[in-house]
Amino acid sequence: MSPITIINTFSIKPDKIDEFVSAQQQFASQVRETPCGLLGGRLYRSPDGTAAVLISQFESQRAVEEIRQRDDFKQHVQRLALLVNSANPMPFEEAYTTGHFS
16 A cells, blocks of 8 residues: 555635644544554644645555544534635645655
């Protein structure tokens, strides 16, 4: 099985970017405590605080589906609903990498 990457773009509610980043960091720390097929993630925020991009890599599509069924994930999504206008998660498979990208 090849890894699957979920790239999720968020439109952030006004003045909520810091709270959003904090919520994402807390959830990432919580998830690392329990094996779930999440290999890692990286969060980017726009300089004006109106948008964010979360790149999460999972062992497989099955791992993505399993984490979405977890109660802690569902609670996290409910918390984020107070901070975001919209979210657009899309799955991707790597086509190629060039240069030093870590």
